[in-house]
Amino acid sequence: MKEFEEIYVDNSSRIFSFLFKLCKDHSLAEELTQETFLQAFKSFYKFKGNCEISTWLTAIAKHTFYHHLRKHKLGIDAISLEHATEVYCTSTLGDPENELKKKMVSEAIKKVINSIPDKYRDVVILRTYGEMPFAQIAKVLEITESSAKVIYFRAKKMLMEEIKSEFEL
Numbered sequence: 001m002k003e004f005e006e007i008y009v010d011n012s013s014r015i016f017s018f019l020f021k022l023c024k025d026h027s028l029a030e031e032l033t034q035e036t037f038l039q040a041f042k043s044f045y046k047f048k049g050n051c052e053i054s055t056w057l058t059a060i061a062k063h064t065f066y067h068h069l070r071k072h073k074l075g076i077d078a079i080s081l082e083h084a085t086e087v088y089c090t091s092t093l094g095d096p097e098n099e100l101k102k103k104m105v106s107e108a109i110k111k112v113i114n115s116i117p118d119k120y121r122d123v124v125i126l127r128t129y130g131e132m133p134f135a136q137i138a139k140v141l142e143i144t145e146s147s148a149k150v151i152y153f154r155a156k157k158m159l160m161e162e163i164k165s166e167f168e169l
Contacts, residue, residue: 004044008037011054015061021129022065032068036061051139058130059140062122112162119143120155127152 020029
C-alpha cells in the first residue's frame with residue numbers, strides 16, 4: 001500500500017496534466033485522475049515492469065478518458081483543439097474573422113481525427129496531449145518506436161492535407 005502511495009505522489013500531477021489537456025475541465029480531470037489511479041490500484045498486480053510506471057499510468061488514463069467519452073456519448077470534439085487551431089490562425093484577440101477561422105479549422109481537425117483509424121488517433125493524442133516521446137507511445141500501444149513515428153507523421157500529413165484543402169492554403 002505504501003509503495004502505491006509513492007506512485008500516486010510521484011505521478012498524479014503528470015496524469016492530471018495529461019487528462020486536463022484532453023478535456024480542458026479541471027474538475028473532470030481531477031475525477032478522471034482519481035479513476036485512473038483506482039484502476040491502476042485494482043490492476044497493479046498486472047504491471048510487469050516492461051515500461052516505466054508513468055507510461056503504464058498514462059495508458060490507463062487514456063483508456064479512462066475514452067471510457068468517459070463513450071459512457072457520456074461524446075465524440076473527439078470533447079477534446080480541446082484550441083492549441084491546434086493556433087498553428088493555423090493568427091492570434092488577434094477579438095477579431096471576429098479570426099475567431100470564425102479558428103472555429104472552422106477546429107471543426108476540420110475534429111473531422112479528420114474522427115475519420116482516422118483508432119491507432120492513428122491514439123498516437124496523435126498521446127503525442128500531442130500527453131507530450132509523450134515516441135518510445136513511450138510505442139510501449140503504451142505495444143508497437144515499435146518506428147511504427148509510432150510513422151503513424152504519427154501519416155496522421156499529421158492527413159490532418160495537414162485536410163486543412164489545406166478545406167481552407168485552400
